[in-house]
Every structure is written in structure tokens, then in C-alpha cells.
Amino acid sequence: MDEKLWREIDEKEPIPAHILERMEQMKKHHKEVIDPEFIKRPTMIEGIRRAGEVNTAVLDEVGKHIRAGMSTQDIDDIVREFTHARGAICAPYKYEGFPKSVCTSINNEVCHGIPSRLRKLHDGDIINVDCTTILDGYYADASRMFMIGNVSDARRKLVEETKRCLEEGIAAAQPWATVGDIGYAVAKYAHAHGYSVVRELGGHGVGLDFHEDPFVAHVGTRGRGMVLVPGMVITIEPMINIGKRGVCIDDYNGWTIYTKDGSDSAQWEHTILITETGNEILTY
Numbered sequence: 001m002d003e004k005l006w007r008e009i010d011e012k013e014p015i016p017a018h019i020l021e022r023m024e025q026m027k028k029h030h031k032e033v034i035d036p037e038f039i040k041r042p043t044m045i046e047g048i049r050r051a052g053e054v055n056t057a058v059l060d061e062v063g064k065h066i067r068a069g070m071s072t073q074d075i076d077d078i079v080r081e082f083t084h085a086r087g088a089i090c091a092p093y094k095y096e097g098f099p100k101s102v103c104t105s106i107n108n109e110v111c112h113g114i115p116s117r118l119r120k121l122h123d124g125d126i127i128n129v130d131c132t133t134i135l136d137g138y139y140a141d142a143s144r145m146f147m148i149g150n151v152s153d154a155r156r157k158l159v160e161e162t163k164r165c166l167e168e169g170i171a172a173a174q175p176w177a178t179v180g181d182i183g184y185a186v187a188k189y190a191h192a193h194g195y196s197v198v199r200e201l202g203g204h205g206v207g208l209d210f211h212e213d214p215f216v217a218h219v220g221t222r223g224r225g226m227v228l229v230p231g232m233v234i235t236i237e238p239m240i241n242i243g244k245r246g247v248c249i250d251d252y253n254g255w256t257i258y259t260k261d262g263s264d265s266a267q268w269e270h271t272i273l274i275t276e277t278g279n280e281i282l283t284y
Ligand code: MF3
Pocket: 091, 092, 093, 095, 096, 098, 102, 103, 112, 130, 131, 132, 141, 235, 237, 269
């Protein structure tokens, strides 16, 4: 965000004193506490919420059109055109050299799949579509799974249980809990259902930038890791594998992450605001 604008908001909407005090207390108790610059103020939260509304509408639009026979480039076209029509832009485009506007990850692709005219959707595929929208400088990040035609029971179950993993993570994302509580909740659910959890990638702070502190691992120990302070905005985005947890990167495009063992993988993502009483999903 523009430095001057940030300063103006910081002066008009300071972090409430009782929150700063509690942050100090937690530090004294040797908890990891975020730099106050990452705590969002009401004006910023409004901006992120509006970006979230566009992001949700984009994913809804994808859901209306996605079907067998379509290429992942067709999804990229829908996302880009719809986002631009709403006066927003797609964060992935040219992000660290990423060539497209959205990530499309099919079956054994864990994340960061690159849309292509050559990659068509087939009956029985499962695909993650991950959109990040920038509106008026504010970022919102969410992804969903789509099932194409007749999907095997194993794939359908993976998609549904991965959504549950995200829901478990969101339920654990309470004020003054920690990032470790989120990871613990996600992994506990995944492992209880026989799945493995990808560790190399995770959720993140979001809102004024694409990826902010903290890193949100989807495994963890209760009470460990950074404290969740009201006003923090983070993503939770578990990547869950049917087989082993290991992943590898595409040597040719430098982006796409696959499961090492070739097993199927699913992911769901939301942008979550930590509030004083719980949390709010900003990408519904
Ligand atoms: N949207 C992804 C996330 O959830 C990041 C994609 S980075 C890109 O963090 F460059 F591949 F788009």
C-alpha cells in the first residue's frame, strides 16, 4: 500500500490500546507476536472485503462455465475478463514471472498449475482454481475445487474431506490462538481420514500485499507459532494428498507443484479476518 495512505489510516485508526497491551503481554510470555504493521485497520478491512466480493464472484463465474472439453486457458480467459470488467486485476499475472492470471491445478497437480490451450479438462478430472484479486490496491485470495463430470468416489471424497480440513482450520483460527492451532486442527482431520498434508507450501498473511507474514503451515503444535491477533488477515489453504506428502516442482516451467508419488491432491482456500470474537471469511 502507498506509504502516505498507510500513515494516514494509521493515525486516524490506531490499533486499539487493549489489543496492543495484550500483544505485549503475550510477548512477555514468550509467544511470537506479529509486527503491528500487519494488523489491518477498518478502512483496510473494508478494502479487502470488497476485493473478496469480486474474488468470490469470479470463482462463481468459473463454476458456471467449467466443463469437460474446455481448456485451462479458457478458465484463464474467464477469470481475466470477468475480473477486469469489475475494475479489478488478477494478482498472479506477472507475479514473480507467473505468466497467467489464475492457477489451475488438475488431479496430481498440487498447486500453481499454469493455464494452457493444450490442457483440456476431461470427464473425471478434479481441478483447483485459485484466484487472487486486487481491487483498489487490496488483495483477496481464495480457491475452490471443481469436479468434472463423473468423478471416482476416491476423488470425490478427497475433494469433500479437503474442504472439511479448511473448515477445521477456520474453526481453530480464533483470536489469541496461534498459527500452530490451525495447523494442528487441519492435520488432525486429514490424518484421521488417511490423507497426508503438504508442508512445503502454506497459507499466508494477505491484504496489502499478495504474501505477507505469517506463514500458515497446515501442520502444527497447539499453542505454538505466531499469535492470531484481531485485525490480522490470513489465508488458510490446505493441500491434501491421497498418497504420500512429498511434492516436486516442474523442471520445465519452474512453477507447477506435483505430488511426488503421482497421487491425487486437492486444495481449498479462504481469506480470513481474525476478529475480537472469532473470525470472518472475506471470500464467501
Ligand atoms: N494464489 C496462490 C496462493 O494461494 C499463489 C499463487 S502465486 C502464482 O498463495 F504466481 F502462482 F500465482
